[in-house]
Amino acid sequence: MLNGWALIYLIEQLINIFSKKRHSKNLMETIAYFDASHDMPEEVIAAAGFVPYKILGNVHVSNDPADRYLPAFFCPAARSMLTEALAKTGQWAGIVIAQGCNATNRHHDVWKRHVRTPFLHWFNTPLKDDVPAVRFMKTELWRLVDALYRQFGILVNEAMLADACRESNTIKKKLQVFSGLRMEKDITNREYLEVLVKSMTLPKPEAIKEIDAAIATMKNRGPFPADKIKVLLTGSDVTYPELMEQIDEAGFRVVRDDLSIGERYFATLIPEEENPFEALARYYLSIPKPATKLGLSKRAQYLETALEQSGIRAVISQCLKFCEPYAYDAVLVNNALKEKGCRVLHVEREYTPTPDNQMATRLAAFAEME
Numbered sequence: 194m195l196n197g198w199a200l201i202y203l204i205e206q207l208i209n210i211f212s213k214k215r216h217s218k219n220l221m222e223t224i225a226y227f228d229a230s231h232d233m234p235e236e237v238i239a240a241a242g243f244v245p246y247k248i249l250g251n252v253h254v255s256n257d258p259a260d261r262y263l264p265a266f267f268c269p270a271a272r273s274m275l276t277e278a279l280a281k282t283g284q285w286a287g288i289v290i291a292q293g294c295n296a297t298n299r300h301h302d303v304w305k306r307h308v309r310t311p312f313l314h315w316f317n318t319p320l321k322d323d324v325p326a327v328r329f330m331k332t333e334l335w336r337l338v339d340a341l342y343r344q345f346g347i348l349v350n351e352a353m354l355a356d357a358c359r360e361s362n363t364i365k366k367k368l369q370v371f372s373g374l375r376m377e378k379d380i381t382n383r384e385y386l387e388v389l390v391k392s393m394t395l396p397k398p399e400a401i402k403e404i405d406a407a408i409a410t411m412k413n414r415g416p417f418p419a420d421k422i423k424v425l426l427t428g429s430d431v432t433y434p435e436l437m438e439q440i441d442e443a444g445f446r447v448v449r450d451d452l453s454i455g456e457r458y459f460a461t462l463i464p465e466e467e468n469p470f471e472a473l474a475r476y477y478l479s480i481p482k483p484a485t486k487l488g489l490s491k492r493a494q495y496l497e498t499a500l501e502q503s504g505i506r507a508v509i510s511q512c513l514k515f516c517e518p519y520a521y522d523a524v525l526v527n528n529a530l531k532e533k534g535c536r537v538l539h540v541e542r543e544y545t546p547t548p549d550n551q552m553a554t555r556l557a558a559f560a561e562m563e
Contacts, residue, residue, distance in 0.1 A: 229293020230483035240357035269544035287312025322478040330474035365459035382437035429513035435546040443556035484518035
């Protein structure tokens with residue numbers, strides 16, 4: 194007769210067998226996620242057999258659908274992401290919303306009422322990174338696992354999550370190589386952003402192929418252009434290539450950054466030696482800090498270290514209009530960088546693909562100072 198632990202083990206194995214069958218059926222289905230920074234543990238989605246897709250919005254599409262529910266002075270990027278969700282929700286198996294800034298946190302109330310999806314989950318990432326925060330993060334990971342099981346009948350176990358973490362690390366390592374080439378090769382700002390977007394929106398095996406192809410291509414590129422100025426880019430996330438092109442046209446090449454659609458995504462690796470749930474919780478609380486989380490001094494320290502490592506002293510700080518977290522942070526962070534002898538340009542930008550002539554003038558003046 195089976196004792197209690199043996200019975201639990203047997204039940205878990207039966208569930209895993211069932212999960213693998215359901216896992217294969219849902220292999221290429223997509224679960225989209227919305228977050229204000231790199232807060233959503235996409236590895237859990239991948240471990241369940243779904244394609245994690247980061248909702249980025251589309252600057253070329255009018256925000257009119259979202260404007261029915263959100264005021265015009267609300268973050269335009271977040272409104273664009275809601276517009277994308279309203280249009281594409283039928284293509285996704287579900288949506289996960291992770292806690293980001295105070296503004297986007299209220300999105301969950303809007304989305305659960307107006308976005309028609311069979312699965313909408315709120316992932317409550319902690320603001321701090323101390324020991325209680327790690328415990329809280331682990332609880333949230335298990336809560337997401339439970340929600341996926343209840344909705345799709347897929348139980349993510351440690352082995353499945355460990356595989357997803359290894360795949361995620363493979364992508365991060367390759368992106369580290371690709372990013373490092375920016376210091377040496379003629380890689381445009383647009384090309385860098387496009388590779389990052391692919392890594393967050395394509396199925397992971399396809400993303401790996403795209404990154405490998407980009408690395409092979411860029412290694413054969415010419416040297417870093419003599420007429421370009423190496424710069425670190427910080428501030429609000431950049432989701433469309435036209436802004437990167439404008440920075441390029443002004444004479445600046447972004448060789449370092451702390452953007453969520455940038456180095457925050459691959460700056461560090463997920464520890465593979467420990468329990469994957471513990472490792473994932475610690476990883477997401479240890480990556481470079483965005484303005485949406487506590488830890489202003491840590492964010493400034495990361496930027497200072499990046500500047501020291503690269504030997505560059507020019508910083509472009511940009512803030513999307515109505516992006517309050519970065520607007521608040523910019524003063525203190527930029528002053529800290531200036532105290533270290535860095536030259537900092539701060540600009541506020543609109544959410545538009547149209548070139549901003551005022552920004553162009555300020556970028557040109559900043560380039561002349563270099």
